[in-house]
Amino acid sequence: MKRYLFSFFSVLSLLTLIIFFSPVCNASAANITKYDSYKDITIKLDEDLIIERGEWLVLDNVTLEINASHDRLYRIEVMDGGRLYINDSMISSSNAEYPYIFLVDEGSSFQLINSELYDCGDPVYKNKKYYGLWINSDDSIIKNNKITDCYFGIILDGCEHCIVEKNQVIFNDEGLFIDSSNNNLISGNIINYNDGNGIYLYSSDKNYLLNNEASNNKNKGIWVAGSSDKNYLENNRFDHNSIGIAVEFSKTNILKNNTVTFNLKDGIYVTSFSHDNQILYNTAINNRDNGIYINSSNNSVLFQNNASFNGGYGFYIDENCDTVIADKTGNIASGNGKDDYFIPEKSLSFLEISFISIFFAFIDKIFFMIDLQRFIISNIFGGMAAPFRQPISKYVLKPINRLISMFNIRRNDYYNAHINSRFNITFIHFLSGNRIFSIIRMRSPIKILSNPIALQQVRFFDLLLKDKEFLIRNAIYFGSMMLIGVSIYYALRFIGIWKLPYLIPITLQFVIMYFIGIIIEGNVIGKVENIQYDLGFEGDIQLLREDIDMNKRHLESKLTNNEIDTDTYRLRMRDLNEQQYIVDYLEGRKHFLLFTEKGYLSAISIYEKILERSPENPLVLAGLSEAYAMIGQWKKENEDDGHEFIEKSAHFSQKAYEIDKSYCEVCRAYAINLYHKGDRSGAETEINNAIRINPSNAFSYYICGTFKDNTKEKVRLFKKALTLNPDLIIAHRELGIIYLEDKKSNKAAGHFEKVIKLNDDDPCAHYYKGNIYQRMVRIEEAIKEYKKALMIYPGYIKAQNAISNVQKESYQ
Secondary structure (H helix, E strand, C coil), rough: HHHHHHHHHHHHHHHHHHHHHEEEECCCCCHHCEEEEEEEEEEEECCCCCCCCHHHHHHEEEEEEEEECCCCCEEEEHHHHHHEECCCCCCEECCCCCCEEEECCCCCEEEEEEEEECCCCCCHCCHHHHHHECCCCCCCECCCCCEEECCCCEEEECCCCCCCEEEEEEECCCEEEEECCCCCCCCCCCCCCCCCCCCEEEECCCEEEEEEEEECCCEEEEEEEEECCCCCCECCEEECCCCEEEEEEECCCEEEEEEEECCCCCCCCCCCCCCCCEEEEEECCCCCCCCCEEECCCCCCECCCCCCCCCCEEEEECCCCCCCCCCCCCCCCCCCCEEEEEEECCCHHHHCCCCCHHHHHHHHHHHCCHHHHCEEEEEEECHHHHCCCCCCHHHHHHHHHHHHHHHHCCCCCCHHHHCCCCCCCEEEEEEECCCCCCCCEEEEEEEEECCCCCEEEHHHHHHHHCEEEEEEEHHHHHHHHHHHHHHHHHHHHCHHHHHCCCHHHHHHHHHHHHHHHHHHHHHHHHCCCCCCCCCCCCCCHHHHHHHHHHHHHHHHHHCCCCCCHHHHHHHHHHHHHHHHHHHHHHHHHHHCCCHHHHHHHHHHHHHHHHHHHHHHHHHHHHHHHHHHHHHHHHHHHHCCCCCHHHHHHHHHHHHHHHHHCCEEEEHHHHHHHHCCCCCCCHHHHHHHHHHHCCCCCHHHHHHHHHCCCCHHHHHHHHHHHHHCCCHHHHHHHCCCCCCCCCCHHHHHHHHHHHHHCCCCCCCHHHHHHHHHHHHHCHHHHHHHHHHHHHCCCCCHHHHHHHHHHHHHHHHH
């Protein structure tokens, strides 16, 4: 008994000595020699381990424990020219809550063999370099390792000729991620139980994936995407994933002799323009949906595959695929839930091609409604379409007009239906003719992109409901385009165009329909819906301000959360501030378009504040010039000295013209300046330039009319302005004055009533309405209107004199 006790205590003492004297090294990176080998020890690392150019390190049977903490993110990095070889070792974090990163840079030499890797990768930094074992070096070897509890298991990023062989990559967020990496060998790996994809190839070509197993991953077993072409997948097993094999936007891959079973959706899923793939000798059975599913992908070859006992179809070839070879005699399918084969002939139904035709017609309509002559693309679309608009109008428009007249359909006053802040079709035109973009949005608030803008809103549904002629003409247009589109489709099918790659026939279909649509649009509908407005009340300023404030808050939040860097923040904030100037300009313009002294002064105040922040803004300078010119003219008409204001107007228009004369507003302000100086010829030239730059601006036509001596020409231009903007107050006012002088009191009264409806604080409208009542010997009503004018503008000399004259006449 004593002998046994002695033996026991001897062994116990020996084990104690072994444990006590076993080599454990508490080290920092500075304590680890970079030109050495470490074997059979435990290293607790308190610093980054960086292998620089010319340095090398070998770890053999080493336990490397990284003392990570919340203070910083520790890293192991092999830099360009460094070498790191790890064999039979284990690397982990001392605290799994604080991971570390492992970087293998381009130009380094790296091997990881028969080792274990834990706790690697941190998603917080939004950079794939920090997600796991990140390898950017060619010819790296990762073999016979266990990689688990990491964010990403292995990341091959931009490297070639690497070997990833016989590894277990399990229980990570993502398994193996191969990004922009070519000619690598991925063989014999077990990649299971990951929260995302087992294997993910992105933009990677000519990789060999052989004898791998990717099972029980929550997303795809393998995902080949992002133009990953010419990859070779053979003898792999993918089961119990969401999808076994997924191929998207990738071409000329070979899937051969793979086993794809018991996946929650499809076994093999090929979609999104993944053309020219070969699917050979695969077994896709017992999947919940389809065995093999092909969609939007042409020229696929399916041969000797077994797709049996799946919940959906064995082979499902969507009808939008062309030239898919899936011979029923060359493949096996039986016992599938829906059917063994779904391989329809390639053809669009009448409803589908009708819908496509109507969609193309809608695009055509957008191009027509937006003035394409002002767009960068005008040489492509507007220039080519222009010759087709007019020559046949008299032949097409006459029968359409006759058809409409047969049903006694009359035009309605649809101009009042355009103002609404939500659910509009919104056209955004930049005022600079050589920097044009457009946006059509079915929502508000309206997005401002850059540069000064004019907002033109058309409440499309109001027009449809309130204007029957508008409805009928558009119904004729869309109906004609639908029938033409169907005819073109069947013609293209007859001559074989639809057998070409998918985008070719659909593009040809659109191009043909575009020219026909322009002819119909221009000649059937004509100018019925050519509704355009001057910059004015239609812009919802408050919505624009809220939109910019929301974007600023969102940008500040991104900066706070480190989602963007400081330079990006400053650049985007500068753009938002420029947009704020635009909104402020719109606010000033809104006051200006009231065409009263108070409105002009308010506009001047707003413009001057903008100039304090943006002193070289040509649009704002032009706005100031026009406001000073209008208030100077107002002063002169009321027997006051407006010379000071005219001089300020000249100063600002000259400055704006020197900075940038490509704006319609700048040319118009300069024209007003020249007119006040007595240069009638120069003024006419500049106002015509303004109209050429933006032929849809109503105020430009009004100013052009004021330059004319001929009353008929004035009336024509004022009416043109009102056609473009029915709410242009000053055009109504001036037309009313002309009609009043021409003793057409009823017409004059209509225009002055319109002005008062738009702005009840317009003293001129009340004064001239009083003139009309005085002519009708309705003295009390005349005096009432004169007094309203004086209440609005106490210094209104004409109204004071009118009251005095009326009272004298009444006394006599």
